[in-house]
Amino acid sequence: MAKGFIMKVGSARILACASAVAVIALAGVTRGAAGARSPHSAEGDQAGSTTAPLLAEQAFKNIQALKGISAADFMGTMGIMTAALGFDCSECHIAAGTDKVDWAADTPRKVIARRMVNMVTAINQNNFAGRQLVTCWTCHRGRDKPVVTPSIDLIYGMPTLEPDDLVMASVPGLPKxxxxxxxxxxxxxxxxxxxxxxxxxxxxxxxxxxxxxxxxxxxxxxxxxxxxxxxxxxxxxxxxxxxxxxxxxxxxxxxxxxxxxxxxxxxxxxxxxxxxxxxxxxxxxxxxxxxxxxxxxxxxxxxxxxxxxxxxxxxxxxxxxxxxxxxxxxxxxxxxxxxxxxxxxxxxxxxxxxxxxxxxxxxxxxxxxxxxxxxxxxxxxxxxxxxxxxxxxxxxxxxxxx
Structure with missing residues (x-):
């Protein structure tokens, strides 16, 4: 039988805003009217809906790098960013977590975040035919600045094997x-x-x-x-x-x-x-x-x-x-x-x-x-x-x- 990888439950990051205050790293908040269908929606899923999905630029102020996607998909995108950098809302938004928060205000980290979104998109388009082979997590791994120097302990220690998310075919020799x-x-x-x-x-x-x-x-x-x-x-x-x-x-x-x-x-x-x-x-x-x-x-x-x-x-x-x-x-x-x-x-x-x-x-x-x-x-x-x-x-x- 093929040797399996080891999966352990746990998290190295602590989210001060987890499960309660969603992170909006590129925008501020305002209510808006319903918009067009998200490009990430499954075909036919909205057929029974009386209201088209709310777009990110309709729900939030100051959207620049992620226009045209639904507000729901936008929130998921923010989740990827916070997970990759180990951030919470307050890292990018002034007074987040208080009643004085200014979601729309531009901060240096928000400006960098927009640039990173465009950079990652360009890398995938120019090198991998648009496939998402490079993401925030590829480099950051829970840090605001990626590690650039190999760790000797990691090189000679017990390797952590991370399986591919998507596998296209069954592994031979295993049960159906x-x-x-x-x-x-x-x-x-x-x-x-x-x-x-x-x-x-x-x-x-x-x-x-x-x-x-x-x-x-x-x-x-x-x-x-x-x-x-x-x-x-x-x-x-x-x-x-x-x-x-x-x-x-x-x-x-x-x-x-x-x-x-x-x-x-x-x-x-x-x-x-x-x-x-x-x-x-x-x-x-x-x-x-x-x-x-x-x-x-x-x-x-x-x-x-x-x-x-x-x-x-x-x-x-x-x-x-x-x-x-x-x-x-x-x-x-x-x-x-x-x-x-x-x-x-x-x-x-x-x-x-x-x-x-x-x-x-x-x-x-x-x-x-x-x-x-x-x-x-x-x-x-x-x-x-x-x-x-x-x-x-x-x-x-x-x-x-x-």
Missing amino acids: PDEIIDKYIQAIGGAQQLANVTSFTATGTSIGFGGFGGGGAVQIYAKAPDQRSTIIEFKDAPGRDASIRSYDGKIGWTKTPLTVLGEYQLSGTELDGARLDAQMAFPSQIKRVLTNLRTLQPATINDREVDVVQGNGPGRLFATLYFDKQTALLTRMIRYGSSPIGRLPTQVDYADYREINGVRMPFRFTFAWLDGRDAFQLNDVRVNVPIDAAKFGRPTSLETRR
Whole structure:
């Protein structure tokens, strides 16, 4: 069997604004009217929408280097920058994190950021036919200034092997993707039992990254084949709005208190991700929603060996699934979306599987993206219960009718 790489959970950076104040390194904030479809949107995803995606230059002031993309894709792009440099909002924005913040003001770092965006774009266009082979992360790796001198300890120490994000074909000699997925389906109850589950609701608790924003009470609603919403209420913070992610099968929304945009309609890679998350809530359809499945090199997560399967999702999105070799259970999913300056990873880790009506479901999971992380612990899950369609709609109307 091919030797796998080692994956460890952890982060070297601390985001003061993670999960609550989005970083706007190239712009200031203003509300605007709806605009044209984002060039990164999956074709057809907006067909059911009554409003075209809000463009970055309509949502924010002083946009110069990233015009023409949706506000949602713009926010993802900011996540790539903060992750690559190990920054938070205040590094580029005057008085960020206070009520005196001036998002639109130009600062030396914002000017440099614009120049870097244009530089990276030119490098990829002039040398790699436009493919994103060079990104912020390529050089910065969590530092504001890239390391330019080799470290002797790193050269002669134990190497850290980082796998490629995207692999085009299965690695020879490994189990077929269908075999790995079939074992997982059987481990959580079997195809017939899974087919009997058409909806579920769950309640529990949520903790944001670094404690920012405190913990909350979470409600999850899901309906097959592709509707899902997550509602986090902060009952210990009177007056604070709920944090909501919703997807109704065609249209997705996100609402997060204390952020720059607050509430907005998903588009592009965020909409693709919301769709896949909703579909993955009903695992029996994995082989339908992910195409061109291939088996990758096995890996190790938390000292446990895992089988790795990758497939293509909606739009430009692709996802990598990690299945525990001993239990066959899904322990991690990383989905990758696109942005103008690099891929956007979103990682979900699953644990504490329990049986509910003959089906095993994870009662603990962590949802992490470049700008934040939410850790969920469920205490009650109920299957095949009626769910009001409004639960999957726009957050404002959802809260009104809740």
